[in-house]
Amino acid sequence: MEKKLDCKGMACPLPVVTAKKAMEEFTEEGIVEVVVDNDTAVQNLLKLAAKSNFAAASEKKSDEEFVVRIEVKPDAGAEKNENEKKSGPTTVVISSATMGSGDDELGKNLMKAFIFALTNVTPTPDNIIFYNGGAHLTVEGSASLEDLKNLEKAGVNIMTCGTCLNFYGIAEKLQVGQVSNMYDIAQTMADSGLVIRP
Incomplete structure (x- = not known):
């Protein structure tokens, strides 16, 4: 073949x-x-x-x-793959709408590419947590919404910090996942076998 x-x-x-x-x-x-x-x-x-x-x-x-x-x-x-089984869930933590530091436009493109890449990695992460500027990625107008909705359909737990949504005045624009709080965010990270911060 x-x-x-x-x-x-x-x-x-x-x-x-x-x-x-x-x-x-x-x-x-x-x-x-x-x-x-x-x-x-x-x-x-x-x-x-x-x-x-x-x-x-x-x-x-x-x-x-x-x-x-x-x-x-x-x-x-x-x-x-059998030898690489993890000891706990994998959690991706996104704290900014951009990836890396330097040029913001490049950073936005990199973050969009990273989230798209998550839809194709095996296995997919168990959780994705968004806080601070990262909260902008889960609301109306985000270029990553389609990919995040596909991840949610695949069983990924998507959490966005409620304090952050309220701070930026975008709570009513949330389009994917659930509103979360800092206790749940901290517990999810503590329970994780692997935490990824792009």
Whole structure:
């Protein structure tokens, strides 16, 4: 079985997400061949293959065309996943509408890409907590609402700090998840086996 994917022109993390979905469709050994237009995408695809215990190789065809071939073996990652079972829930904590510091426009784009990426990671997080500026991401007008609603449908518990919603005057605009309080937020974080802060 062989699948060819043209991911040229796709912004991060779409080449990885597209390749991951294609790999998951394999029921027998085969090859996923991904064409991308930058070296960053190549490195991300090679990391995806390594994380899944799949062999992979890349070839530079030109300055704007790279080919990554991933040897998919559906059972190769099973033992690794079994050994990586976590000791408690995974909680993502988002305290800002932007990711990182520096340029705010870039930060907004990075946060949107991060939340989209969460819809495709395996397993999905158990909880996502929003507080302070992060509360803006769960209300009307947020560019991440569709992805957050998809995460909620997938069983992710989404909590937004009620004090924060009230402070910013956006409590009535909440579109996804539930209004929470600092005790529940602190307890959820304390009970977690892994807390991720982007």
